[in-house]
Amino acid sequence: MPKIIHVRLQKISCDSNGFGGKVQLAGDTFGATFQNNPDDPADQRDRKSVFPFPNGPISLSEGESVPITMNAVAFSLSAPSLEPPELSPKFLKFGGELNNGLGSNFTSIRFDEPLPFVNDVGGESPPPREFPLVFTTSNISVTLTFGLIVRQVF
Numbered sequence: 001m002p003k004i005i006h007v008r009l010q011k012i013s014c015d016s017n018g019f020g021g022k023v024q025l026a027g028d029t030f031g032a033t034f035q036n037n038p039d040d041p042a043d044q045r046d047r048k049s050v051f052p053f054p055n056g057p058i059s060l061s062e063g064e065s066v067p068i069t070m071n072a073v074a075f076s077l078s079a080p081s082l083e084p085p086e087l088s089p090k091f092l093k094f095g096g097e098l099n100n101g102l103g104s105n106f107t108s109i110r111f112d113e114p115l116p117f118v119n120d121v122g123g124e125s126p127p128p129r130e131f132p133l134v135f136t137t138s139n140i141s142v143t144l145t146f147g148l149i150v151r152q153v154f
Contacts, residue, residue, distance in 0.1 A: 004075070005076075006148070006151045007050055008146065011068055012068065015143055022059045023100060024059055025142060026056065031073065033091065034108075036091070038091040046076075049073070050073050051068060072151075091109070095107060095144075105144075106133070115128075115148050128147030129147065
């Protein structure tokens with residue numbers, strides 16, 4: 001009985017651009033589940049693209065944020081109170097790799113990370129919990145803001 005976590009890239013912000021003008025930002029964002037160790041590639045269980053810049057680069061000026069419209073991507077993590085502890089992965093690692101020398105940046109959460117739940121019974125659901133990831137070079141700083149929310153627990 002895993003916990004289903006929805007991941008969405010919510011916005012991209014250009015925090016600084018020492019070159020002036022617009023930055024053409026492209027790359028790939030994705031998430032992967034890991035059974036016990038998010039730093040061990042051999043422990044990876046599942047990998048899904050979150051936002052692969054499907055329409056090409058996004059153009060941003062310093063101080064500008066661009067909201068991202070996309071469907072959430074679902075990942076299954078362990079719900080140990082409802083299933084044997086080794087049945088589902090315990091970690092979700094997400095982030096991305098960007099052009100312009102910005103490289104890669106990732107963060108990980110455990111299965112027991114406190115995340116808001118979608119309200120399926122009626123009424124409003126809380127907003128997803130935001131996880132900002134900063135990508136920096138000597139001239140450019142960009143933040144990708146991911147939103148995570150638990151959709152359901154089976």
